Amino acid sequence: MLDFLANFGETLLTTLRDVTPIVVILVLFQVGVLRRKLPNIRGIATGSVMVLLGLALFLIGLEQALFPIGETMARQLTEKAGAAGLADAVQWQDYWVVYLFAGAIGFATTIAEPALIAVALKAREVSGGAVNAWGLRLAVAVGVAIGVALGCFRIVTGTALPWYIVAAYVGVIVLTYLSRRTIIPLAYDSGGVTTSTVTVPVVAALGLGLAANVPGRSPLIDGFGLIAFASVFPIISVLGYAIVADRVDRWRTRNERQEAKP
Amino acid sequence: MQHTREEHGLPRFALAMAKQTVGALRDLAPIFAVIILFQIVVLRQPFPDVANVVVGLVCVVLGLALFVQGLESGLFPLGEALAQGMARKGSATALLALAFCLGFGTTVAEPALIAVAAEGAAVAAEASFIGDSQAAQGRYALELRLVVAVAVGLAIVLGVLRILKGWPIHRFIISGYVLVMAMTLFAPEEIVGVAYDSGGVTTSTITVPLVTALGVGLASTIRGRNPMLDGFGLIAFASLTPMIGVLGYGMVA
Numbered sequence: 001m002l003d004f005l006a007n008f009g010e011t012l013l014t015t016l017r018d019v020t021p022i023v024v025i026l027v028l029f030q031v032g033v034l035r036r037k038l039p040n041i042r043g044i045a046t047g048s049v050m051v052l053l054g055l056a057l058f059l060i061g062l063e064q065a066l067f068p069i070g071e072t073m074a075r076q077l078t079e080k081a082g083a084a085g086l087a088d089a090v091q092w093q094d095y096w097v098v099y100l101f102a103g104a105i106g107f108a109t110t111i112a113e114p115a116l117i118a119v120a121l122k123a124r125e126v127s128g129g130a131v132n133a134w135g136l137r138l139a140v141a142v143g144v145a146i147g148v149a150l151g152c153f154r155i156v157t158g159t160a161l162p163w164y165i166v167a168a169y170v171g172v173i174v175l176t177y178l179s180r181r182t183i184i185p186l187a188y189d190s191g192g193v194t195t196s197t198v199t200v201p202v203v204a205a206l207g208l209g210l211a212a213n214v215p216g217r218s219p220l221i222d223g224f225g226l227i228a229f230a231s232v233f234p235i236i237s238v239l240g241y242a243i244v245a246d247r248v249d250r251w252r253t254r255n256e257r258q259e260a261k262p
Numbered sequence: 263m264q265h266t267r268e269e270h271g272l273p274r275f276a277l278a279m280a281k282q283t284v285g286a287l288r289d290l291a292p293i294f295a296v297i298i299l300f301q302i303v304v305l306r307q308p309f310p311d312v313a314n315v316v317v318g319l320v321c322v323v324l325g326l327a328l329f330v331q332g333l334e335s336g337l338f339p340l341g342e343a344l345a346q347g348m349a350r351k352g353s354a355t356a357l358l359a360l361a362f363c364l365g366f367g368t369t370v371a372e373p374a375l376i377a378v379a380a381e382g383a384a385v386a387a388e389a390s391f392i393g394d395s396q397a398a399q400g401r402y403a404l405e406l407r408l409v410v411a412v413a414v415g416l417a418i419v420l421g422v423l424r425i426l427k428g429w430p431i432h433r434f435i436i437s438g439y440v441l442v443m444a445m446t447l448f449a450p451e452e453i454v455g456v457a458y459d460s461g462g463v464t465t466s467t468i469t470v471p472l473v474t475a476l477g478v479g480l481a482s483t484i485r486g487r488n489p490m491l492d493g494f495g496l497i498a499f500a501s502l503t504p505m506i507g508v509l510g511y512g513m514v515a
Contacts, residue, residue, distance in 0.1 A: 004317065014373075019468055021367035025360070026344065033356045034347040040339065047336020054328030055467060057321050065318025069297055076305055101300055108292035114329050115470035117289065119497075121333070122474050126482075126489045161455055162446045169439040176432045182490045185431050188498030193470050195462035198293075200374050221385065224455025227462035231501055 011063070012056040019052065058114065059197065067201055070105065074206040077101050078213040095156050095214075099149045102206055106148035106230065109199040110141040116193050123186055131186065135245075136238065140190045143237030147229035148203055154225060155210045158217055161225045168232040175239040180246060187238040191231045203230060282327035290323060333471055341475025349483040354426065361422040364473065365500060366415035374463040375410055379403040382456035382508075389452040391515075405515070406456075406508065413507030414464050417499035418473065424495065425480050428487055431495045438502040445509040453512030460508045461501040470497060 030038065038044055077098050110116060120133040154164055176184060195203075203226050211223040301307060348357045369375060383392070383403040392398045424431065446454055465473075473496045481493035 018371060018373065018466070021371060022364070022468060022472065025363045025367050026340070029344070029356075029360050029363075030347075033353075033360070034344075034351060036347070038340070038343050043335050044340050044343070045336075047332045047334070048340065049336075050328050050332030051336050051468070052332075054325045054330075054332055056325070058325030058329060061318045061321030061323075061325055063318070065315045065322065066293065066297070069301070069315070073297070073300055073305065076307075077300070097304055101296075101304070104296045104300070105293075108296045111292045112289050112326070114326060115465065115467045117330060118333055118337075118471035119474055121330075122338070122471075122478060123490075123494070126478055126493060161458065162443075165446075165458060166443055169443065173436050173439065176436065181430075182488075185491060185494035185498070188431060188435055189474070189494045189496070192462070192465045192497040192501035196374070196465060196470070197467045200463060204377075221388075221452070221455070224381075224385075224459050226459075228455075228458035231462040 007064075008056065008060050011060045012052070015052055015056045015059065055114070055197075062198065062201075066198075067205075070202040071205040071209075073101070074202070074209045075213075078206075078209045092153060092156050095152070095210075098152050098156075098206075098210065102152045102203075103145040103149035105202055105206070106199070107141045107145040109202055110144040110194050110234075111137060112198050113194060113196060114198075115196045116140060116190070119186075119189060119193050127182075131183075135241070136186075136190070139238045139241035140194055140234040143190075143234030144194050144199065144230045146237065147231075147233030148206070148226055150233070151207065151226040151229035152210055154229075155207060155217060155222050156214055158214075158222060161228075164225075165228060165232065168229075168236065171236050172232065172239070175236060175243065178243055179239050180242065183239065183242040187235050187242070190238050191235040194234050195227050195230050199230060200227060203227065278331055279327060282331045283323060285330065286323045286326035289326060290319075294319070329467075337468070337471040338475045341472045342479035345476045345479025346483050349480055357422060357426075358419050361418040362415040364415075364469075364476075365418035366411045368466060368469040369414040369464050369500075370407060370411035372464060372466055374466070375407055375460070376403075378456065378459055378463050379406040379410070382406050382453070382460075385452050385456060389450070391450065391452060402515075406460075406511065409507045409511045410460050410464060410504045413503040414500045417503040418496055420503075421477065421496040421499040422480065424499075425477060425487060425492045426484065428492055431498070435498060435502060438506065442502070442505050442509065445506065445513070449509045449512045453508065457505050457508035457512065460504040464500055464504055465497055473497060473500070 030036075078095075116137055120131075120136045123131040123136060124133040150164065154161065179187070204223075207226040208219045208223045211217045211219040211221075214222075344360075348360060351357075380399075380403050383399040383406065386392050386402055387394050387399050392402050420434070424434065449457070474494070477496045478489045478493035481487040481489040481491075487493075
């Protein structure tokens with residue numbers, strides 16, 4: 001219990017240190033430039049304290065429960081798959097459990113990502129409910145799952161990172177021109193928010209473990225790229241989801257109109 | 263949260279928290295499912311240290327519930343009030359200065375970035391790019407962090423300018439992509455992985471809600487702007503410019 005309290009205090013201090021620059025900037029501009037009091041300052045202060053406490057509690061829980069398990073599992077899985085493919089040639093098929101785990105954990109950590117929850121809530125509020133918060137989060141999570149699984153495949157095969165990124169960028173550009181304008185900024189944003197508190201540590205551990213265990217790969221050179229994958233593919237999946245949803249809507253209204261005609 | 267002033271404040275707060283806790287359980291269910299499934303089916307091992315894990319899980323659920331509850335009453339109104347105040351003040355210079363400070367200030371101390379910069383320095387030393395000494399690596403990592411922080415500051419400035427002018431976002435992002443691809447051809451191979459990953463690590467859990475509320479608040483206060491079309495997009499800029507910055511740094515350094 002004492003251990004836990006000490007741990008909690010430490011995490012709280014770290015969180016406080018991380019937000020200090022933000023608070024300083026906000027106060028500076030509020031006092032120096034705007035020169036007036038915030039409306040409902042008490043509510044904002046209470047809410048901000050709740051955010052801080054919540055984040056500290058969240059982080060400590062992650063460190064106690066999730067990260068050790070996630071890292072151990074990433075190591076065990078990559079070792080297991082590595083032992084199966086001990087022959088001199090690395091067979092990418094030997095690592096299918098790793099791809100599966102990568103996709104599943106990428107999906108799951110994204111659903112739990114607090115920053116994504118915040119953006120989804122805001123999008124629903126701003127769009128007047130037209131953007132479904134759960135639909136958005138699921139689409140983003142599917143994108144991260146595909147990205148992380150593909151990133152593991154890349155580490156196993158040792159293929160060049162830039163080609164994948166170029167292909168993904170071309171995909172984003174093509175889909176951008178097919179989408180309706182209102183979804184585009186939100187889709188671009190969803191790429192950046194997926195990789196924060198929960199996803200980065202687990203995914204980074206997976207990449208480093210994989211690069212260390214696959215024969216012929218070096219963690220320093222091949223371990224990178226998973227975070228980049230996890231930030232590009234959600235853009236594609238969100239744009240794709242919006243395009244499909246629009247098509248289905250149009251098709252439905254057309255059918256209804258035709259049924260109503262005779 | 264007005265619960266301190268209202269008669270039935272505390273019960274209402276408890277009810278809201280209970281609702282958020284249910285939501286948090288739902289948000290975290292996939293992680294629990296994946297871990298339990300792989301632990302039992304694939305690795306066939308019992309959980310190490312069950313008591314610790316359970317305490318940790320309770321913390322995660324409560325923490326997430328508290329965070330989401332605080333978002334609506336704390337960070338969102340804060341970002342919006344700031345946006346409205348700045349828009350009413352009408353000084354573009356002050357607004358852009360705030361944008362830069364927010365981007366730079368929230369990034370330079372970001373723990374995820376510090377980790378990636380240290381790894382980047384290790385890679386550079388391995389490739390005999392810089393000396394193998396601790397001092398050389400430390401300096402390289404610090405410079406990398408500063409480059410990324412300046413890049414994020416400029417990203418928010420550009421993003422806010424875009425909201426003010428109502429420019430369409432896709433032109434910026436697509437030009438950014440083309441630039442990243444072109445620079446990849448000329449940048450040293452070792453820096454490319456670090457550069458690509460640096461885009462993803464810059465946006466922390468506190469920054470995202472604040473910056474999103476700022477953008478949406480600006481777009482809803484300025485006449486002629488649509489919050490959906492113009493309000494979002496700041497985060498997108500903040501994850502693109504660090505790649506350009508780090509690739510450029512790799513070419514120069």
